[in-house]
Structures are given as C-alpha cells and as structure tokens.
Amino acid sequence: MSDAVTLSLAEPPVHALVADCIAADRLAGLDAKQIAQLPVVHGGRPGALGDFFKVRGGRSSVVRIEGDLPQVEAIGASMAGGELTIDGSVGRDVGIAMSGGRIDVRGHAGDNAGGARAGAARGMTGGEIIVRGNVGDEAGARMRRGILAVTGDGGRGTGIGMIAGTVVVLGQAGPGAGRFLKRGSIVALGPMDRPATFRYACTYRPPHVGLLLRYLRGHAGVPIADRYVVGRYARYAGDLAELGKGEILQWAGE
Amino acid sequence: MKINGVAIADTFAEAFTMRVARIVITGRTAKWAREAAIKLTGFATSVIGCKCEAGIERELTPAETPDERPGISVLFFTMDKQSLPEQLIVRLGQTVLTCPTTACFDGLPDAPDRLAVGRALRVFGDGFQASKVIGGKRYWRLPVMEGEFLIEETFGMLKGVGGGNFLILADDADAALAAAEAAVDAMTSLPGVILPFPGGVVRSGSKVGSTRYKNMVATTNDPFDPTLRASTQSQLPEGVNSVLEIVLDGTDAPSIEAAMRTGITAACRRGVNTITAANFGGKLGPHHFHLRKILA
Incomplete structure (x- = not known):
C-alpha cells in the first residue's frame, strides 16, 4: 500500500482514449501491475492502461494523474469515493455518473463533465468535481446530487436537466444553462444568459451559498473572493417548463 | 478543609x-x-x-x-x-x-x-x-x-451529566448572592458546562418528594431553609442566614469537576460560612463529586 497512486502519461493517445477504469475507489484495491492491466479503449480498439500511463504506487484511494489529457475520456466515471487529481486538462465525460469522492481537474474539462452516461436518466449522484478552468457543453447534465464547481466558464447547457445538486460557475455560464432544471441550484458568479422559462423571485443573501463557497475555498482551495461569499444573489426560479423547483442564483453585488 | x-x-x-x-x-x-x-x-x-x-x-x-x-x-x-x-x-x-x-x-x-x-x-x-x-x-x-x-x-x-451542584451557606443574603455571583462569573464560558438556572443561581433548592403532598415530585429543601431552623431538622451551621445553590450540567464528569473547582474557589470569600453539596445518599445518580477531592 502506498500513499498515492500516480499515473504519468507516457504515450499520448493519438485517438480518443476511453479510460473509465480510472476511479480512485477502484484503484484502491489494486497494485501497480493490476492497474496497468486495466482495460481502455483507444480509437475504438481495446488496450491496457499501462500502454499509455506509467503507474507508480498502488492500493490507495488517492490518485494523481500527470499530463495533459484532452484526448482522455471518462476519467472518474462512476467513482464512489477517494480523491482523484488531474494535473492538466481532460477530455469529455470526466466524473460521469459519479457518486462520491472528489475529482480535482487542474485544467479544462471537456463536454458532459459530471453528466450522465448516454441514455441514463441521472448524472452525478454525489461527490464533488472541481474544474480549475473551463468546461465544455452540458457540464452537470441530469445531476441528481453533488457539487460541480468550475472556476472558468461553462459551455452550452451547463446543468441541463438537473434533478438536484449544485453547479457553481465562477466565470461565464454558457447559453441555455439550467434549461429543463427540475430541482437543484446553479450558482453563477459571473454573467449568464438565463432561459426565458426562469422567473425572478428576489435578491437576498442565501445562507447556503455562503456556506458552500466557504467550503469550496477552505476544503478544496478554490479561489473565491469574499464579495461572492457574503454577497447578494438574485434568485430565479425554474425551469418553469419543468417541475420548476430549481433555481439560478446570480451574484448581484455585495 | x-x-x-x-x-x-x-x-x-x-x-x-x-x-x-x-x-x-x-x-x-x-x-x-x-x-x-x-x-x-x-x-x-x-x-x-x-x-x-x-x-x-x-x-x-x-x-x-x-x-x-x-x-x-x-x-x-x-x-x-x-x-x-x-x-x-x-x-x-x-x-x-x-x-x-x-x-x-x-x-x-x-x-x-x-x-x-x-x-x-x-x-x-x-x-x-x-x-x-x-x-x-x-x-x-x-x-x-x-x-x-x-x-x-x-x-x-x-450521554452527559446533570445535577452537579454546590451550596453556598452564608452569613446573610447579600453575602450569599455576592459569592454566588462570583462563582457564576468564574464558571461562565467554561467549555462543556452550563448553569441552567436564572443567572446560574438557585434559591429554592429542593428535596425529593414531600412530607405532606403525595403528588409533589420535589419540595423545599427544609434542612437548608434558614427560616425553618427552629421547626425542622436543620443542617445549617450556627450563623448561617441564607443559602444559594449553583447547579451545573455538563457534557462529561471532568467538565463538571473543573467547573465546580473554579466556582467553589471563587465563592470562598468574606461572609461565606460553608460550602456543601446536595446528595441523596448515593441512591439517585452514578456520578459523585466529592468536594474535598475536587479541591485537593
């Protein structure tokens, strides 16, 4: 057993590399050799994780991935616990259907971060994803529970079809954010285009937002200025074309 | 002591x-x-x-x-x-x-x-x-x-501890109150302890049950009532004319002990005759706070 499992990108993939075998809780029970043998799909062909990554350590739920991985998809899929840090950008589907633990992306993330598997009704059902950069389209799609925090901008349809949970976007949330929201919160610290099916409720200081932002700042090291933590937020209830019990909370100043 | x-x-x-x-x-x-x-x-x-x-x-x-x-x-x-x-x-x-x-x-x-x-x-x-x-x-x-x-x-x-206590037996009501206030001031904000009574002080300490009324759970602690010295089996020493009680509840026994030590020490001042404590012969509760052991 080691303090952490480290995966260093040794052979950058030429095509999309589906590496949904990488999840902190799954690697916790495996040694380095077993981890290297985990299956991946490269350009539609089967392969092994060890073909692309050098593996150090084993039997730890703390996992670090070194390298820029925009071609690598589905890292942290269905992860249920542990800590997974990616020192660089990742491709689409990071943390899809995740249910626990924390994924920390020190770069950008592709489409459908924390979203649902194709055809599935639910995306993330727990845990936390921190993206210290931008995310692609439909981040947090159909989220049922959990937290997705994006320090950069969100793509189109951020939080689309959320059932519950929280998405925080420090930058600009893309068009269509929150569309088809049933419950759940989209906390927008920057500007965003709200769907027409959200209705303004009030401007206030939501106590849970302060608590959440303090948590992200204190426990995940997300740089959030005090003006957001103690600030006022305009509450828009929606999506009124759906259940309408969700909300967009848009920062409205100190 | x-x-x-x-x-x-x-x-x-x-x-x-x-x-x-x-x-x-x-x-x-x-x-x-x-x-x-x-x-x-x-x-x-x-x-x-x-x-x-x-x-x-x-x-x-x-x-x-x-x-x-x-x-x-x-x-x-x-x-x-x-x-x-x-x-x-x-x-x-x-x-x-x-x-x-x-x-x-x-x-x-x-x-x-x-x-x-x-x-x-x-x-x-x-x-x-x-x-x-x-x-x-x-x-x-x-x-x-x-x-x-x-x-x-x-x-x-x-699981916490309730009913820690001590009694301040004083020459008069003013001295009893001053000693009680000093004790409360010293115990206020100690971790794991509260003093649930008004200002932290009780003037109407009670005994279990009643000698006269069957349905009463608690009645006046007549052995410590100075006005009843002549008409009951008083436990008050000569010269004591007023008694006040401090009651403490705590998250655990060590917290109560620490607070009692602090409070009793603060209450030992001019005009106070004796510090004692209320018990029921050891039949009521499992936690016994011996004053002299605490203060040793």
Missing part, C-alpha cells in the same frame, strides 16, 4: 446521567444569535418542571462557526433519548426558526447518535423546502418571509 476561611464540607454532589446536544446558533450579529439562544434556553431550568435543562455554553467567534458569523453555543439536556429530539424540535422551531438572520448547526458532529431535528423541522417549508449536501452534511433550507432559514439535518447526542 478550609479555603479562605470557608469550611468545605466532607460530602459530595450527586449527579445523574442525561442526554445532551450542543446547538450552534449563528446570526448576522452576535446580538441576534444571542436573542435566539436566550429564547431557546428560556424556561429550561430543571427537568422537574421544564422537561429539559438548557443554557448558553459560550459565545463563538466567527472563526469558530460553520458560516463564519458570530455565534452562540447552547447545551441542551433531557433525562432520556426520546425527549431530547422532541424538545429540540419544538423549541428550535419556535425560537431559532423565528429569529431574524439566524442559522442553526450541530455542535457535536462526531457523536454517533444522530437526532433528525432539522429533518423534522423542514416540513415548515410546506413542500417549498430544499436540501443541500455540503461537505458530507445535509442542510435544510426553509423559505421564510425574511429570506431563508438554514438548519443542519441532524444533531449529535451524547
């Missing part, structure tokens, strides 16, 4: 096991956190009549509270597991929920026994309530006219 010329009786305070919860109330200012705490702990002096005992443990700085606002820590005691959540639900719902700007958090996060108090109170939201899980804890957001009330879903419950 004497401290500052005050005799320390060779006896013990007898205390019993209770159930305790610690409630952290925060507010926009310390004033509003305190307002809620005062209402929450009102009419909570003794389980005999109030069904619970509660008091302010200490003030909390913003750095000590979950939402980094000024706060108050309250300890809440009942005799059994069932009545603690009942009392908390009723009281938090009528005092903290109603108080402007406040939020309510669990102060015993490591306690394995959990009371679903916030979960019960959520229904005030009439279906408009929402929950959030932050850092593994679930919070309920209740819409209220002011905005939103935030309360943690569950609160921890521990």
Whole structure:
C-alpha cells in the first residue's frame, strides 16, 4: 500500500482514449501491475492502461494523474469515493455518473463533465468535481446530487436537466444553462444568459451559498473572493417548463 | 478543609446521567444569535418542571462557526433519548426558526447518535423546502418571509451529566448572592458546562418528594431553609442566614469537576460560612463529586 497512486502519461493517445477504469475507489484495491492491466479503449480498439500511463504506487484511494489529457475520456466515471487529481486538462465525460469522492481537474474539462452516461436518466449522484478552468457543453447534465464547481466558464447547457445538486460557475455560464432544471441550484458568479422559462423571485443573501463557497475555498482551495461569499444573489426560479423547483442564483453585488 | 476561611464540607454532589446536544446558533450579529439562544434556553431550568435543562455554553467567534458569523453555543439536556429530539424540535422551531438572520448547526458532529431535528423541522417549508449536501452534511433550507432559514439535518447526542451542584451557606443574603455571583462569573464560558438556572443561581433548592403532598415530585429543601431552623431538622451551621445553590450540567464528569473547582474557589470569600453539596445518599445518580477531592 502506498500513499498515492500516480499515473504519468507516457504515450499520448493519438485517438480518443476511453479510460473509465480510472476511479480512485477502484484503484484502491489494486497494485501497480493490476492497474496497468486495466482495460481502455483507444480509437475504438481495446488496450491496457499501462500502454499509455506509467503507474507508480498502488492500493490507495488517492490518485494523481500527470499530463495533459484532452484526448482522455471518462476519467472518474462512476467513482464512489477517494480523491482523484488531474494535473492538466481532460477530455469529455470526466466524473460521469459519479457518486462520491472528489475529482480535482487542474485544467479544462471537456463536454458532459459530471453528466450522465448516454441514455441514463441521472448524472452525478454525489461527490464533488472541481474544474480549475473551463468546461465544455452540458457540464452537470441530469445531476441528481453533488457539487460541480468550475472556476472558468461553462459551455452550452451547463446543468441541463438537473434533478438536484449544485453547479457553481465562477466565470461565464454558457447559453441555455439550467434549461429543463427540475430541482437543484446553479450558482453563477459571473454573467449568464438565463432561459426565458426562469422567473425572478428576489435578491437576498442565501445562507447556503455562503456556506458552500466557504467550503469550496477552505476544503478544496478554490479561489473565491469574499464579495461572492457574503454577497447578494438574485434568485430565479425554474425551469418553469419543468417541475420548476430549481433555481439560478446570480451574484448581484455585495 | 478550609479555603479562605470557608469550611468545605466532607460530602459530595450527586449527579445523574442525561442526554445532551450542543446547538450552534449563528446570526448576522452576535446580538441576534444571542436573542435566539436566550429564547431557546428560556424556561429550561430543571427537568422537574421544564422537561429539559438548557443554557448558553459560550459565545463563538466567527472563526469558530460553520458560516463564519458570530455565534452562540447552547447545551441542551433531557433525562432520556426520546425527549431530547422532541424538545429540540419544538423549541428550535419556535425560537431559532423565528429569529431574524439566524442559522442553526450541530455542535457535536462526531457523536454517533444522530437526532433528525432539522429533518423534522423542514416540513415548515410546506413542500417549498430544499436540501443541500455540503461537505458530507445535509442542510435544510426553509423559505421564510425574511429570506431563508438554514438548519443542519441532524444533531449529535451524547450521554452527559446533570445535577452537579454546590451550596453556598452564608452569613446573610447579600453575602450569599455576592459569592454566588462570583462563582457564576468564574464558571461562565467554561467549555462543556452550563448553569441552567436564572443567572446560574438557585434559591429554592429542593428535596425529593414531600412530607405532606403525595403528588409533589420535589419540595423545599427544609434542612437548608434558614427560616425553618427552629421547626425542622436543620443542617445549617450556627450563623448561617441564607443559602444559594449553583447547579451545573455538563457534557462529561471532568467538565463538571473543573467547573465546580473554579466556582467553589471563587465563592470562598468574606461572609461565606460553608460550602456543601446536595446528595441523596448515593441512591439517585452514578456520578459523585466529592468536594474535598475536587479541591485537593
């Protein structure tokens, strides 16, 4: 057993590399050799994780991935616990259907971060994803529970079809954010285009937002200025074309 | 044994096991956190009549509270597991929920026994309530006219100790009160302890049952009533004309001991004749606080 499992990108993939075998809780029970043998799909062909990554350590739920991985998809899929840090950008589907633990992306993330598997009704059902950069389209799609925090901008349809949970976007949330929201919160610290099916409720200081932002700042090291933590937020209830019990909370100043 | 010329009786305070919860109330200012705490702990002096005992443990700085606002820590005691959540639900719902700007958090996060108090109170939201899980804890957001009330879903419950006490036997009422005030000042804000009575002081110490009224659970502690010296089996030394009692509840026995040591030492001052303690022959509770051992 080691303090952490480290995966260093040794052979950058030429095509999309589906590496949904990488999840902190799954690697916790495996040694380095077993981890290297985990299956991946490269350009539609089967392969092994060890073909692309050098593996150090084993039997730890703390996992670090070194390298820029925009071609690598589905890292942290269905992860249920542990800590997974990616020192660089990742491709689409990071943390899809995740249910626990924390994924920390020190770069950008592709489409459908924390979203649902194709055809599935639910995306993330727990845990936390921190993206210290931008995310692609439909981040947090159909989220049922959990937290997705994006320090950069969100793509189109951020939080689309959320059932519950929280998405925080420090930058600009893309068009269509929150569309088809049933419950759940989209906390927008920057500007965003709200769907027409959200209705303004009030401007206030939501106590849970302060608590959440303090948590992200204190426990995940997300740089959030005090003006957001103690600030006022305009509450828009929606999506009124759906259940309408969700909300967009848009920062409205100190 | 004497401290500052005050005799320390060779006896013990007898205390019993209770159930305790610690409630952290925060507010926009310390004033509003305190307002809620005062209402929450009102009419909570003794389980005999109030069904619970509660008091302010200490003030909390913003750095000590979950939402980094000024706060108050309250300890809440009942005799059994069932009545603690009942009392908390009723009281938090009528005092903290109603108080402007406040939020309510669990102060015993490591306690394995959990009371679903916030979960019960959520229904005030009439279906408009929402929950959030932050850092593994679930919070309920209740819409209220002011905005939103935030309360943690569950609160921890521990076995605590209730009924720690000591009696100040003084030359007159003024000296008794001054000594009691000094003791309370010294014990205020000690961790893990509350003094549930008004100002931390009891003038109407009681004995178990009644010599005359069958349905009375507790009646006046006549052996320590100076006005009854001539008509009962008084335990008051010569020259004692007034007695006040300090009652303490704590999260554990060491907290009570530490507070009693501090309080008794502060109470040993001019005009005080003897410090003693109330017990029931060791039959009531498993916790015995021997005054001389504590002060040794």
